[in-house]
Amino acid sequence: MLKTVVKSALLAGAAWGAFAAPTSAHAAAQDPAVTTVDEIVVTARRREENLQDVPVAVSAFSSERLENTGAQDITELTRYTPSLTLQAARGSNSTLISFIRGVGQQDPLWGFEPGVGLYVDDVYIARPQAAVLDIFDIERIEVLRGPQGTLYGRNTIGGAIKYVTRRIGDEPAGRVRASVGTDNQRDLVVSGEVPMGDQWGFSVAYARYLRDGYGTNLNTGNDHYNKDVTAARASLEFAPSDNVFFRLAGDLVIDDSNARHGYRELAPQPGSIYDTNAGAGDANRVETGGLSLTGEWNVNDSLTLKSITAYRSGQTRGNIDFDNLPQPILDIPAAYDDNQFSQEFQALIEGARWSGVFGVYYLDATASGAFDTVVGAVNLTTLTSGSVDTESFAVFGDVSFDVTDALSVSVGGRWTQDEKTGSVFRQQYLGIRSPRFLNNAAIPLGAPRTNYTATEEFEQFTPRVSVAYEFSPTLNAYASWSEGFKSGGFDMRGDAVLFPGTVDGYDPETVETFEIGLKGSLFDRRLNFATAIFDSSYQDQQITTQYPAGATVASVVDNVGSSSIRGWEFEGTLRVSDSLVFNTALSYIDASFDEFLAYIPTGPLNQTCTTQPGCFVDVSSARAFQNTPEWQGTFGASYTHLFGDGSSLVVTPSASYRGDYQLFETPSPLLDQEAYWLVDLSLVWTSASDRWTVGVYGKNLTDEEYRVGGYSFPGALLGDSIIGFYGPPQTVTATVGVKF
Template structure:
């Protein structure tokens, strides 16, 4: 609480000074106002200023102007957000908000940050690194949002809002060509085909050669081969009824990412392996586990909306999603199968949400019920050639979830609004885990019928139920029409489950599964406009208490690996966030953000497998939060030159900063030092906005930085080849984009 008090005092002093300046100064006459952003963070359209939640919203116009490629761009401009491509993948998403998230995309272990596509919850992170096309805006809600959203928003929610169908039929074609053989194409047709029916069709193909090379197979490494399609049918038979049927498909055939070996490879005797030195190119590899990778996700949803009256609306959101993944991770990065993981996953989910929205003169409310029926399954081999051993692992998790939620706001006075909400959740989970040793490489799960069965490590099925009520309350005060303050308390909940890598021999208690985790979040914020709406500022200070925190941990033990999903204990997080937009003149504007977080473990109780027999210890003094830099910030400028009938030109340079952070809860050589990313975009658009040409430079300083890694050093497991590998963010790239509308 001491850190939160300091942050609150600093923020209060800054706002006091800004308020004084706003009153004392008058803007120049050539200025323009900041555009007001409308969001649906609380399931209804509201000005961003009036939402008592820390929200970052980025419009499609800004994303296009800066050449945003995919969802990970939000990390650069959103305070205290980490959103990246998961280690060992091309399109799997990892997300952290204020220290809460998930790095391990194992099936059955649910993310702490919820991803929503048009209010449809996406349960699995595979193929969730969504490319930016056919979009209206992206919203990031920080802190628990369980009283407003259907599932797993203990850390926050990311909303990918697609563009609505409006106006006359229009066709749009966009191509992008750039560094490393980039070849992107997007074609869409959208518009009203009658007074009541709208149709939208979009096809996209994203291709790029690799940043590096697999020197063993000759294949491209870090390449991109992704196809996507969306179709939307809207029907509005009357002013009271609206229906929207949507379908989407994403296919990722990019080559597997095996990582970059960071240290010399060693054999089981500790002697160097020939050819096992780190390669000079961080995007190169010598991996020999193959170049086959395939990820596919698809979904269909139906929105039905009935405007019962001017104040009452009923909504139904029905959705089905499914996906499959096939690939491999070469942990050692060498031709031999020192530590290779061939794997496949599949999942499917059905969800149904019913909402009631009420908007009266003084009372506004959203209430709903949510149902989810999902199955996540998979299999993988842990291939250890130095022991002629394969550990085969397979299993599935079935989840049935029922929830009811409500959030009611009442205008106590014209200036003061009280919001009270709650959520009841009941989850039922069934987990089945199989794990067995085989002599031979690989196991029968991946086609080796001659492998000899060995020790059966796990073979169990278990069930668990979880139930929790979580509250939320907030007070919002309108200081004046341009300035709003709020305080809030909310609790987030994520149920427990079963570790799909559970080893009943090394960790017998794993057959019982792990328990739920909760976060109690306290927040205070100020949002407003200054200098006659030439400057907008959104700020928040927060404090969170994390209880029964779930952590995934893998520890080499002999020729095996002990996997654990642990409820390690307690932690706390405190910090502040500031973001805004300033309009200096009709031609020049700026956007900026700043985030600070201090996250610390108060208790970290885990089984210490380095002792015999293993014992449970409190390791909080030597544990840190992963993927949570203490400081992050950004600054971007936009200069627009209007050339009349010849169109207009915009120039948008930007810089984003992230301080040093840890890859895992234990400090390692993979931890990333502080770094800056410099971008710039130059865009010409015609006077009628039908044509657009853009030149976009990303990471212009060619910064080399890690976004993930695997850590199996020789001291932890002598048979794993000293496998310490890292995955890196994109190098410097330049892209030319061309767009035409008809």
């Protein structure tokens, strides 16, 4: 029976592509001939391989593809990728929230770690602040779905996103791109590269993004939902011989966009969903940057050695007004700081019938911060501060062996050891804001509610096995089994008075996934597709629950139990003619909690806890996965018209669908988002010489209103602070680019 179901699902995916037409993982550039899956090179398994041969669900987007659709930052990949959610965090402009196949992390507080790994040129980005990366000067972006614990390690239990920048070419080159658009949008991107002899090369890219707000802070008159971002990258490459290569790269992002306070969902409400009456302040600044040194030595035809050394640091200073009113009813000023050092060594080995990668990885990171919870009605402030030091070491390997010309087997594993030291301090004060946030007149109220330092070690082995079979040169199938884990830690908000168990921290979470996939090209390579079904068992899921507790907000982070996630994904392209290509991507996810042990702070009078002040109760029947719609998809086309002078016009319409979803595991009727469509249209003209481009990009043309985040703290004492954060409205952008 299972065999029949699997076969039907895979063949249904292929048949769907024959008439529905896909937006695929497969990069379709301006060339009318669609790139086929056996021509696309990715590094999903840490070595260069054709996409068709990789036994992993991967979506790959070239720079040309993203430019034709007008994608401005990586959150727009949500429109085109199955089972993916990328959003700016609640109250943030550039902090990333990511989910793949229902697995992720919504809480960007210091010390918490994402469930989807983000990599820039193979450097792991440990913190989500400033991780909403703008798309410029890139070669491609890869989205790997499913646990990637073997080759990418801890915190990739949902998947991984690889942001790959361009390497320096053989000839000097430069590019300028300027854009104007809705709400006084003014963008400028300048990049250039200069080879210096046969051995040296230098490149630099600078981007400036400015936009007035979609709304206004009606209390202060300042822009709300605006953009003020500066980003820069530079790299120096050195190749002393044909077999040795070094690259020193640096990057910097500064986000001075105003604080994003959200929209008050209960009266009194401002007129627009992008307006606010917040009084907590509009000042906000996020700054992050890093350096990396990559070295490669091709020892011989069978062995390549690689080293990746990186250091990154960042800081965030901002405010969120939870009540969205001028008075300090529920305000949260905050400050975060982080830094990380990482070192990875790899050995890539290739034989006549086998290939593999082996390596070691080391990470030393610190994340720290502080925030006030200001409850003005009772003149009370709760200061929460602390830090987490993480030291991680891992050894990994993955080997593929061709049993026959058609059959190959891959086996891999990773052993990881983490040591974490967490310090948490929580103190209440009489007064509006604490001394940490410049109110030196605040009076401590009693002893600290939390004040501890603790150290925990976490150790895990994450294996992966896959089998691939080549039915023909253009059709491959695979089956895989893999595991991933996200490290345990400490709740930085934990209140030891309300929940004494917070000092014990929380355990790692794990995901075990079975996956069967089919990739290839049919009908003389007119149809390119990739489809997969998967079944995941999710254990000890870490979930943050925040709830009103008297005159403050309390938090519990715990391993709530277990859940099951099953789904199907499809993406592909159909070339109807040399000028017309249809595309689609589609995913279905059935995710449910088998057990959800929620902390009940008031201690219900039942058999579970009759004498305790609080207890854990299984509420799985009343909980659902957040940011995980059942159905998600996109449908589009690309039409290329060639003019007599050799120039071309590419027209790209698309409509992306996202089904109903909850913002939190607990239903919230005022915040949960109903299904919606986003309709986009772009037109890009390119000169015959490929030097000039002119583009017009329309996004959300039907002006759909949809929530991407929220907070829920009901009750008069907290100002009935139920607020939503919304995705961008209808926008139109015009761009002119020149290459030289």
